[in-house]
Amino acid sequence: MQQQVITSSGNEKLTLDYVLKLLLEDGLITEEQRTQFAGLHESDNKKTHPLITLSNLDWHSSCEPSFPLTLERLTQWLAEKTRIPYVRIDPLKIDVNKVTSLVSQAYATNLKILPLEIDGKELTVANCEPFFDSWVQELSRIVNLRIKRVLVNPKDVERYLVEFYGISQSILGAVIDSDESRSKLQNFEQLIEVGKMGEPDANDQHIVSIVDWLLQFAFEQRASDIHLEPRREKGKIRFRIDGMLHQVHEFPIILMGAISSRLKSLGRMDVTDRRRPQDGRIKTKTPSGDEVEMRLSTMPTAFGEKLVIRIFNPEMLYKSFTDLGFGAHEIKTWEHMTHNPHGIILVTGPTGSGKTTTLYSALRQLARPDNNICTIEDPIEMVDEQLNQMQVQQNIGVDFATGVRTLLRQDPDIIMIGEIRDFETADIAIQAALTGHLVLSSLHTNDAPS
Known part of the structure; x- marks a missing residue:
C-alpha cells in the first residue's frame, strides 16, 4: 500500500x-x-x-x-x-567531545535530542519525535548553525544521551579535580608549564567511570584490541575492529596517565614503573555476562606510556565455520583436512584477520575423548579444559621449538602451535606432521595468498 x-x-x-x-x-x-x-x-x-x-x-x-x-x-x-532522514547511530563516527560541548546535557535531555555531527555551518541533531520540532529555531539561534533533523531509534536516544554526556562529564570532572594540571612524568616531548605537577588519581571516581565505559564500549563494538596512545597535547583511544583501527575518542593528555594507571592496577602491574615495558592480565565480564580475558602490554614512548589491551572473548574465539564466513565447499574441504590423522594445516593472514579464532574453533570441533590435543602458545589466549595447553616462557628457555619437542613426548594426536615465527619451529612442525601427528598453526602474512 x-x-x-x-x-x-x-x-x-x-x-x-x-x-x-x-x-x-x-x-x-x-x-x-x-x-x-x-x-x-x-x-x-x-x-x-x-x-x-x-x-x-x-x-x-x-x-x-x-x-x-x-x-x-x-x-x-x-x-x-x-520524510525525515533515518539514521542508525554509529558511535565510532561521532566526535563526542565536540558535539556535547555545543548543546548542554540539561537542554538535550529535556528535549530528548542528541547532537551527532557538525558539517560546516550545519548541525545534525537526532530525535525520536517527528512532530515535535518547536526547539529547532531556538537551538539554531543558540549554536548559530543550521539544524538538520534526523530520526533515530528511541532506545538509542535514551542510551547515548546517558553515555555521551556521561563520559564528557567524567572527563571534565577528572580534569577539574587535577586543577587543570599537566603531568611531566616520562613525557619527553611535552611542553612543561612550570608550577603545574598534578595528575588525577587512578582511583578517582571519574577515572573509574571512564575506564568502565571504555571497556564496555569495546565489548559492544566487538573490538579485538584497545590502543591508548599519548600524544603531545591529546591522548588517542583507538579500537581494532575486523582488522582495522578506528579512532574512538580523544582525551586531555593529563588524563591518559591516570587511565593507564587504573588499567595497570586492574591488571596487577607495577603502576609506579612507566620506564619499562610490562605485561598484565584482566578477567572481567561483558554486559551480557560472558567472561572475557584481556592481555595488557605497555611501552614507554616519547609522549608517555602507550598501552594496548588484547581482548579474548570466548564467544569470539569459538565460532562455527559458517559464522567465520566459510561456504559449504570450504567447510567440506576444511573437515576433510582436519580429519586426516597426520599432516600440517597453516592458517595465514594479517593481524586481526581471525587466525586465532579459526584455530580455536577447529580445536573445539576436534576435541573428543579419544583425542589428545596439546598446544604451545604465546600466550595462552583462552584456557580450555579439553586441551593440554602450554605457554612459551622465554625467560626459562621454553620457546616454540622447545615446546613442540616436549609435546611430541606427550603422545599427542593433534598439536597446535600458536605461531610459526622461525625456521627451527617450522622444521620441527614439519617433522611432527611427517611422523603421524596432525599439526595446526598460524603464519603471519600480509594476505592469505602470500
Missing part, C-alpha cells in the same frame, strides 16, 4: 493511538490489533515511547507476515512516513 506522507505540526508528541492509526492506514496491522491496544500507552505506559511499546509486542506486518515490526523497522517506517 502506498504511504501517505504526513508533516510536522510543531509541538505534538507521538501517542500510541496515533501510531496505531498510521500503521492501520498503511496495512501493517489489522483493525483487531489496533482495537486491542488502543489507549494502552496513555493509561499504562506514559513514559514509554509508542514505538518501543509496539516493538515489544512481537507483531509481524499483516501484509507481509515474514516482516517483523522490530523497533528499528518501525523507526524506518516512521521516517519514510514523515
Whole structure:
C-alpha cells in the first residue's frame, strides 16, 4: 500500500493511538490489533515511547507476515512516513567531545535530542519525535548553525544521551579535580608549564567511570584490541575492529596517565614503573555476562606510556565455520583436512584477520575423548579444559621449538602451535606432521595468498 506522507505540526508528541492509526492506514496491522491496544500507552505506559511499546509486542506486518515490526523497522517506517532522514547511530563516527560541548546535557535531555555531527555551518541533531520540532529555531539561534533533523531509534536516544554526556562529564570532572594540571612524568616531548605537577588519581571516581565505559564500549563494538596512545597535547583511544583501527575518542593528555594507571592496577602491574615495558592480565565480564580475558602490554614512548589491551572473548574465539564466513565447499574441504590423522594445516593472514579464532574453533570441533590435543602458545589466549595447553616462557628457555619437542613426548594426536615465527619451529612442525601427528598453526602474512 502506498504511504501517505504526513508533516510536522510543531509541538505534538507521538501517542500510541496515533501510531496505531498510521500503521492501520498503511496495512501493517489489522483493525483487531489496533482495537486491542488502543489507549494502552496513555493509561499504562506514559513514559514509554509508542514505538518501543509496539516493538515489544512481537507483531509481524499483516501484509507481509515474514516482516517483523522490530523497533528499528518501525523507526524506518516512521521516517519514510514523515520524510525525515533515518539514521542508525554509529558511535565510532561521532566526535563526542565536540558535539556535547555545543548543546548542554540539561537542554538535550529535556528535549530528548542528541547532537551527532557538525558539517560546516550545519548541525545534525537526532530525535525520536517527528512532530515535535518547536526547539529547532531556538537551538539554531543558540549554536548559530543550521539544524538538520534526523530520526533515530528511541532506545538509542535514551542510551547515548546517558553515555555521551556521561563520559564528557567524567572527563571534565577528572580534569577539574587535577586543577587543570599537566603531568611531566616520562613525557619527553611535552611542553612543561612550570608550577603545574598534578595528575588525577587512578582511583578517582571519574577515572573509574571512564575506564568502565571504555571497556564496555569495546565489548559492544566487538573490538579485538584497545590502543591508548599519548600524544603531545591529546591522548588517542583507538579500537581494532575486523582488522582495522578506528579512532574512538580523544582525551586531555593529563588524563591518559591516570587511565593507564587504573588499567595497570586492574591488571596487577607495577603502576609506579612507566620506564619499562610490562605485561598484565584482566578477567572481567561483558554486559551480557560472558567472561572475557584481556592481555595488557605497555611501552614507554616519547609522549608517555602507550598501552594496548588484547581482548579474548570466548564467544569470539569459538565460532562455527559458517559464522567465520566459510561456504559449504570450504567447510567440506576444511573437515576433510582436519580429519586426516597426520599432516600440517597453516592458517595465514594479517593481524586481526581471525587466525586465532579459526584455530580455536577447529580445536573445539576436534576435541573428543579419544583425542589428545596439546598446544604451545604465546600466550595462552583462552584456557580450555579439553586441551593440554602450554605457554612459551622465554625467560626459562621454553620457546616454540622447545615446546613442540616436549609435546611430541606427550603422545599427542593433534598439536597446535600458536605461531610459526622461525625456521627451527617450522622444521620441527614439519617433522611432527611427517611422523603421524596432525599439526595446526598460524603464519603471519600480509594476505592469505602470500
